[in-house]
Amino acid sequence: MAEIKFRKQPLQVKITYIAFLIIFIALAVIHLVPLAWSFLSSLKTGPQYFEDSFGWPKEWHFENYIRVFSEFKYKNFSYFDMLFNSLWYLVVAVTVETFTSALLAYPLARYRFPGRELIYTVVIFANIIPIIGSGPAKFKLMDALGMINNPWTIWISWANAFDFAFIVFYGTFKGISMTYSEAAKMDGASNIRILFQIIFPQAFPSIAAIAITSAINVWNAYSTVMLYLRNYPNLAYGLYLFDGASNYVEDSKPIYFAATIISSIPVIILYAANQKLILSNITAGGLKG
Amino acid sequence: MEQEVVKHKIVKYSKFEKRDFFFAYALVAFPILQFLVFWVYVNASSIFLAFQTETGEFTLLNFKAVFSSFTKLDTFGLDFGKSLQNSMTLWVINHLVCFPVTVVTTYILQRKIWGHYLWRVCYIIPSLMGSVVWTSLVKYMVSYDGLIVNALVSIGMELPEMVLRNGLFAAEETAFPTLITITTIMGFVGNNAVLTGAYSRVPDEIFESAKLDGAGFWREFISIAVPCVWPTLATLMTFGLCGIFTADANVFLYSNGTGKPGMSTVGFHLYYITYQISMRGASNSAFGYPAAIGFTLTMMTLPIVLIGRWALEKMQEAVEL
Numbered sequence: 328m329a330e331i332k333f334r335k336q337p338l339q340v341k342i343t344y345i346a347f348l349i350i351f352i353a354l355a356v357i358h359l360v361p362l363a364w365s366f367l368s369s370l371k372t373g374p375q376y377f378e379d380s381f382g383w384p385k386e387w388h389f390e391n392y393i394r395v396f397s398e399f400k401y402k403n404f405s406y407f408d409m410l411f412n413s414l415w416y417l418v419v420a421v422t423v424e425t426f427t428s429a430l431l432a433y434p435l436a437r438y439r440f441p442g443r444e445l446i447y448t449v450v451i452f453a454n455i456i457p458i459i460g461s462g463p464a465k466f467k468l469m470d471a472l473g474m475i476n477n478p479w480t481i482w483i484s485w486a487n488a489f490d491f492a493f494i495v496f497y498g499t500f501k502g503i504s505m506t507y508s509e510a511a512k513m514d515g516a517s518n519i520r521i522l523f524q525i526i527f528p529q530a531f532p533s534i535a536a537i538a539i540t541s542a543i544n545v546w547n548a549y550s551t552v553m554l555y556l557r558n559y560p561n562l563a564y565g566l567y568l569f570d571g572a573s574n575y576v577e578d579s580k581p582i583y584f585a586a587t588i589i590s591s592i593p594v595i596i597l598y599a600a601n602q603k604l605i606l607s608n609i610t611a612g613g614l615k616g
Numbered sequence: 617m618e619q620e621v622v623k624h625k626i627v628k629y630s631k632f633e634k635r636d637f638f639f640a641y642a643l644v645a646f647p648i649l650q651f652l653v654f655w656v657y658v659n660a661s662s663i664f665l666a667f668q669t670e671t672g673e674f675t676l677l678n679f680k681a682v683f684s685s686f687t688k689l690d691t692f693g694l695d696f697g698k699s700l701q702n703s704m705t706l707w708v709i710n711h712l713v714c715f716p717v718t719v720v721t722t723y724i725l726q727r728k729i730w731g732h733y734l735w736r737v738c739y740i741i742p743s744l745m746g747s748v749v750w751t752s753l754v755k756y757m758v759s760y761d762g763l764i765v766n767a768l769v770s771i772g773m774e775l776p777e778m779v780l781r782n783g784l785f786a787a788e789e790t791a792f793p794t795l796i797t798i799t800t801i802m803g804f805v806g807n808n809a810v811l812t813g814a815y816s817r818v819p820d821e822i823f824e825s826a827k828l829d830g831a832g833f834w835r836e837f838i839s840i841a842v843p844c845v846w847p848t849l850a851t852l853m854t855f856g857l858c859g860i861f862t863a864d865a866n867v868f869l870y871s872n873g874t875g876k877p878g879m880s881t882v883g884f885h886l887y888y889i890t891y892q893i894s895m896r897g898a899s900n901s902a903f904g905y906p907a908a909i910g911f912t913l914t915m916m917t918l919p920i921v922l923i924g925r926w927a928l929e930k931m932q933e934a935v936e937l
Contacts, residue, residue, distance in 0.1 A: 331727045350721075355735050358741050359738055362753070380756070381766070430643045431644055434639070434644055440641070457862065457921060461658050463889060463893050465890075468661065486646070488647035518635070547746025547749075549746070553894075563749075566752070587749045594746075595737075606809055607816050
């Protein structure tokens with residue numbers, strides 16, 4: 328989309344431009360202040376934080392960032408236990424979430440087979456019909472299946488393909504020209520080869536964008552872990568527990584703030600490095616079904 | 617009378633087509649199986665639970681409990697009527713105020729206003745930090761010695777004693793208005809990713825030809841940008857309608873898992889009940905009441921969503937004309 332050329336605009340548009348710029352700057356400040364405050368608080372000592380929580384640090388205690396790795400713990404779980412859980416949840420959840428959505432969307436977008444319309448209609452139905460309050464029933468099922476605090480089976484519940492990612496992938500696969508896949512088919516390429524060597528490379532930006540978005544969500548997920556994986560806390564749930572506990576432990580507040588900064592850095596870098604990819608590839612068209 | 621004979625055409629598929637069918641079915645098999653277990657079975661089970669006693673007999677008592685919880689606290693100690701009222705208030709603000717503002721702000725960012733890249737990164741920071749970290753930082757900001765309370769006191773605002781001792785989330789008069797204010801500010805730049813993707817697909821040529829025809833900045837927005845991204849707007853609005861009672865606005869985190877004072881939403885209410893069940897264990901819990909809440913709300917939301925979707929489709933037809 329073309330850039331607004333400020334100098335060439337009439338006065339009315341110039342005033343609107345400046346007004347929006349002021350609003351954008353104000354909103355940015357509002358979004359940055361808590362982060363900056365968290366950073367400054369992470370450099371204080373515990374007593375200094377409680378004495379003047381919104382003041383400037385008298386001394387800069389960067390060693391708090393090292394102390395996180397030994398002092399950020401909850402019950403028997405160390406920082407590294409939680410980091411390990413965060414990492415493997417991320418790998419498993421992102422893989423199953425992204426691939427199940429892509430594998431459902433691909434045949435529905437590009438193959439004609441009996442039942443195709445029905446499945447597509449059901450996917451759209453599941454996306455737009457709000458069925459509320461099934462959480463307790465799901466917990467009952469998970470309990471019956473032995474999936475509570477079971478790290479090996481919980482990933483099945485993450486493999487939901489009937490979601491927003493499907494809508495993005497369906498649009499992407501539909502938009503890829505049939506020419507290459509038909510030519511490959513005439514040359515004798517198998518369906519699997521066409522999928523992995525022709526379609527996936529062309530759909531890579533959308534797949535990567537969905538995977539990155541999913542990774543950010545999984546990294547920060549606490550509610551699922553709180554319900555189903557309480558014995559395997561990740562960093563997000565660990566931060567929730569540690570924040571509550573740190574009110575009663577001397578000198579631990581700055582450790583908490585240092586931990587929030589450390590846990591946020593990977594996702595901020597991941598997003599900043601891929602912002603263009605995410606913003607230009609995550610879009611949803613109409614819901615016809 | 618001549619009898620009409622209908623001959624059914626028997627479709628014969630080639631070997632290659634059958635191979636394609638097999639491939640397609642193989643790909644969709646796992647997602648469908650997962651859907652059948654974790655969506656169809658779970659939701660059907662939830663509906664049956666709403667009409668059952670703990671021993672499995674048919675009953676309507678669960679619904680009686682739901683309707684009586686409009687006027688008094690339910691068995692989980694929460695005010696369902698208040699949750700419903702708060703959810704609707706938040707939905708109106710999010711979708712009738714914040715969403716239109718987001719459509720405009722994202723458009724202006726997409727037109728590359730000065731610093732647009734930096735602003736976008738700033739606005740996404742709460743999502744990147746995650747709700748646990750972000751809500752905890754916001755809670756410190758509105759605590760009794762936080763920046764916000766100090767600022768309000770310094771401009772001469774009279775605050776309840778409870779706020780001066782424990783912060784804005786501690787007093788009934790200020791807790792929910794504070795939540796609304798935070799949600800509104802964050803909502804002005806929500807849905808940024810999806811809308812940016814939609815705007816970026818509008819061809820530049822359309823804007824150039826409109827410019828040649830003398831269209832101004834706002835005319836371009838109203839007559840070109842909005843119609844071009846209308847399918848995306850309609851999709852987001854449909855999802856918004858579905859979310860009336862599922863969005864929890866992070867109440868669990870803001871209220872330290874209590875929903876008090878007066879901050880409870882339906883999304884929180886249902887999560888809180890599931891959390892309580894998870895603490896007690898499935899064998900010690902009654903599932904009928906939460907299932908009845910879910911069924912009642914689904915029945916309330918369904919016509920809203922269907923009518924809303926129909927209206928959005930009609931609007932899309934008008935836009936396409």
